[in-house]
Amino acid sequence: MEGHKSPCAYSGPREACGVFGIYGPGEDVSRLTYFGLFALQHRGQESAGIAVSDGNEITAYREMGLVSQVFNEEALTGLRGDLAIGHTRYSTTGSSSIANAQPMVAEWQGGKIALGHNGNLVNALALRRELEEAGEKFAATSDSEVMLRMVAREADRCGSVEEAVANCMPKWLGAYSLVILTETSVMAVRDRYGVRPLWIGRLNEKATVFASESCALNVIGADLVREMQPGELIVADADGTRPRQVLSSPRSAICVFEYIYMARPDSVIGGKLVHEARKGLGIQLAKDQPVEADVVMPVPDTGWPAAIGYAQQAGLPFGEGLIKNRYIPRTFIQPDQRLREMGVKIKLNPLREMLAGKRIAVVDDTIVRGTTKRAIVKMIRDAGAAEVHVRISAPPYRWPCYYGVDTSNRSELIAARCSTIEEIRRAVGADTLGYQSLQGLLKGIGVSRRKLCLACFTGRYPIPIPPDVRISKLDLEQPA
Numbered sequence: 401m402e403g404h405k406s407p408c409a410y411s412g413p414r415e416a417c418g419v420f421g422i423y424g425p426g427e428d429v430s431r432l433t434y435f436g437l438f439a440l441q442h443r444g445q446e447s448a449g450i451a452v453s454d455g456n457e458i459t460a461y462r463e464m465g466l467v468s469q470v471f472n473e474e475a476l477t478g479l480r481g482d483l484a485i486g487h488t489r490y491s492t493t494g495s496s497s498i499a500n501a502q503p504m505v506a507e508w509q510g511g512k513i514a515l516g517h518n519g520n521l522v523n524a525l526a527l528r529r530e531l532e533e534a535g536e537k538f539a540a541t542s543d544s545e546v547m548l549r550m551v552a553r554e555a556d557r558c559g560s561v562e563e564a565v566a567n568c569m570p571k572w573l574g575a576y577s578l579v580i581l582t583e584t585s586v587m588a589v590r591d592r593y594g595v596r597p598l599w600i601g602r603l604n605e606k607a608t609v610f611a612s613e614s615c616a617l618n619v620i621g622a623d624l625v626r627e628m629q630p631g632e633l634i635v636a637d638a639d640g641t642r643p644r645q646v647l648s649s650p651r652s653a654i655c656v657f658e659y660i661y662m663a664r665p666d667s668v669i670g671g672k673l674v675h676e677a678r679k680g681l682g683i684q685l686a687k688d689q690p691v692e693a694d695v696v697m698p699v700p701d702t703g704w705p706a707a708i709g710y711a712q713q714a715g716l717p718f719g720e721g722l723i724k725n726r727y728i729p730r731t732f733i734q735p736d737q738r739l740r741e742m743g744v745k746i747k748l749n750p751l752r753e754m755l756a757g758k759r760i761a762v763v764d765d766t767i768v769r770g771t772t773k774r775a776i777v778k779m780i781r782d783a784g785a786a787e788v789h790v791r792i793s794a795p796p797y798r799w800p801c802y803y804g805v806d807t808s809n810r811s812e813l814i815a816a817r818c819s820t821i822e823e824i825r826r827a828v829g830a831d832t833l834g835y836q837s838l839q840g841l842l843k844g845i846g847v848s849r850r851k852l853c854l855a856c857f858t859g860r861y862p863i864p865i866p867p868d869v870r871i872s873k874l875d876l877e878q879p880a
């Protein structure tokens with residue numbers, strides 16, 4: 401997938417964050433959290449952090465950078481304890497700075513609270529104003545700090561962090577999968593629509609583990625217990641593990657982009673293996689958008705499963721025609737407009753022998769601004785391809801996200817700017833262009849429409865967006 405302001409101009413809308421938590425007396429919790437975060441690195445590459453408690457005191461360590469850059473042996477050795485939470489961040493609300501790195505820590509009358517958040521509150525500004533009017537001072541600019549300070553204040557009032565979290569949940573409007581640490585407990589919380597994923601697992605039959613994606617539980621050798629329910633709060637402490645359904649859930653609204661692009665293919669979300677969902681999208685796309693081609697190839701990496709499904713269904717050979725440099729860090733210096741094409745080449749290099757003289761069907765997961773896709777099509781043509789046919793495993797991407805994915809404003813989305821697919825085809829320079837239909841998307845993923853947020857394609861947002869927040873990203877007309 402391509403993006404609008406990524407460092408190399410062609411990674412996609414970025415995931416907000418990955419969260420991890422463990423209540424594991426006797427386990428090396430900081431090291432396990434480190435490995436868990438490592439498995440969740442794809443969900444955020446700006447900063448990483450771990451907060452750990454030894455039962456009496458919380459210690460936190462967070463820095464800008466990748467998990468492998470932030471933590472070394474010395475840092476992990478300094479994080480001793482029996483319970484921990486971890487976080488890897490990409491900013492959606494609040495700037496990219498150490499002040500916004502997580503887990504964030506606040507004090508209440510009974511001690512400290514650390515919090516890690518994946519998602520985005522749509523009423524964060526209003527909540528922040530209320531707190532500021534009540535005299536609260538903020539150190540950062542993120543919605544996560546608003547949540548943390550609300551919990552701390554409520555804990556002061558009611559005398560319990562668990563009750564405070566439960567009391568705050570109805571006030572938080574938007575997407576949140578949270579891990580929360582006190583001196584003696586780890587909690588995990590999922591918003592009433594379950595927009596962002598969150599799993600609970602067990603390690604060595606005695607430790608309770610939470611993670612954004614099941615792949616992080618697999619990596620540390622934990623057994624998968626289940627996905628947390630929308631609206632659920634689970635507390636793990638010396639008394640055991642207590643699930644509590646705090647909010648009723650009228651319907652779930654799992655972000656469909658988790659299946660299309662964001663989650664790791666080896667994760668299970670909403671009961672569906674992401675790799676299977678992506679392959680299903682490719683199969684469905686081949687049925688609805690066939691092409692006469694000599695070879696089907698993916699735009700690496702996220703286009704792979706859909707391209708495999710497409711080739712299989714179409715009965716066409718599958719080939720690799722673009723080789724990706726896997727070592728482009730988040731902090732890679734952004735090429736300016738003049739060097740944008742070179743930026744793409746730094747990340748992707750064509751395999752001329754695979755492409756020369758052939759009719760190529762290129763499968764990718766979406767088109768955001770169109771600039772990257774144009775560069776890729778040109779690159780394939782320059783390598784000698786006879787024809788370039790672009791097939792996209794998702795429908796046209798027309799509406800911005802308010803629930804924790806960093807997407808463009810509407811005016812930057814090529815499918816919102818162009819009135820026809822033909823116009824987009826011309827803009828990207830392909831011989832033909834075929835998108836998945838909404839029905840094809842649902843069939844391909846195999847998850848009920850009632851369980852998904854599809855707002856990027858339909859403009860119908862399952863959680864109401866306050867008008868001032870909505871306007872901020874709507875620089876084109878409203879949906880009919």
Ligand code: SF4
Pocket residue numbers: 595654655656657658800801802803804805853854855856857
């Ligand atoms: Fe996902 Fe789009 Fe919904 Fe945001 S608006 S949660 S990116 S489907």
